[in-house]
Amino acid sequence: MLSTTPRTTLGRSKERGSTDRDDLYEVLDTGLICHLGVVANGHPMVVPTGYGRVGDTLYLHGSTGAASLRAGTGTDVCVTVTHLDGIVLARSIFHHSVNYRSAMIYGRARLVTDPDERLLGLRALAEQLAPGQWDYVRRPSRKELAATAVLALSLEEASVKIRRGGPKDEDEDYDLPVWAGVLPLVTSWGTPEPDSVLPEGIEAPVHILHRE
């Protein structure tokens, strides 16, 4: 079960809320990037960035010089992951909607200093974006590790919203001679494009060629 706090209690569209922790994991584990919200100099700032999950901890990273990470360390952040699954086409403009799955995580981000946990977090981040690559390519050097800030965020305070299914129209609109339904949005992997300087004879490995 997800915790209930003032921030995670939905004010609107309560029927779209989920308090199932498995839904939270599903939304996070099938995502590629998140939107990280911080307050920088009193102003909100929303930055797209990578993430990875290990148990009930979300890891974020960035250059040690990035403003968004400096603003987010030790202060409140909000991390949102959104999957857009389709456009809901109703019989009236007002009831147009989208099918989506989204997770919002609130909390105080912690700068990870323990070397083992830093590696754990970086591995989770890499595997989220590019599963299989951690064991395939060169791992971070000492110098590269020093240039990378790793942040940890507990999944303790999180909310999940999911909308599925067709439009909900006004009773009197169902008689309109108008098509209604859902236009699904499909995300898929294209054909891998080799680096222009890749030597001949090096083929893309299975985890890239046949990524799900």
Place this chain on the structure above:
Amino acid sequence: MLSTTPRTTLGRSKERGSTDRDDLYEVLDTGLICHLGVVANGHPMVVPTGYGRVGDTLYLHGSTGAASLRAGTGTDVCVTVTHLDGIVLARSIFHHSVNYRSAMIYGRARLVTDPDERLLGLRALAEQLAPGQWDYVRRPSRKELAATAVLALSLEEASVKIRRGGPKDEDEDYDLPVWAGVLPLVTSWGTPEPDSVLPEGIEAPVHILHRE
């Protein structure tokens, strides 16, 4: 040209920044949802939501009761639109990246009260998600209009970041027997799914069937 302010001046990866207003329009006009960042009770909050553009104004909307809109009216917001175009697979974990196009807009959102501008904004919002629907389905009633808050945000203070192309590896890593390149992420429209109660004989119109 996009304006240069402390918030829109990139601290990192300056080569990815664009000051071309056409790039801003392209990122916004080809997107479907944005992530709206507000400060609510001192905490950052990032909410996925729809938007529409008319000239140099971005329109957002929501229920008049939504907490994120209440927090965002008359106060600073950050709106971020992100397209993820591919995963950049390098010869080292450190140089893994993503190809993306993103826009961040900063400003004070204005609650739109003029009836004509409210309609203009709602039309832009509808056409962004579902082009062609404004002229095809029932338009908002007086009651529906009263239940909808429309916010306007100037595009005056905005930044655009774009990354394209293959990996940039360390000189000594180019000799590694490792595949490197880009795995493109492709987003496309699926087959329209009719509402379960749609009467027989109503076919999906061309703007839905053949949406680009």
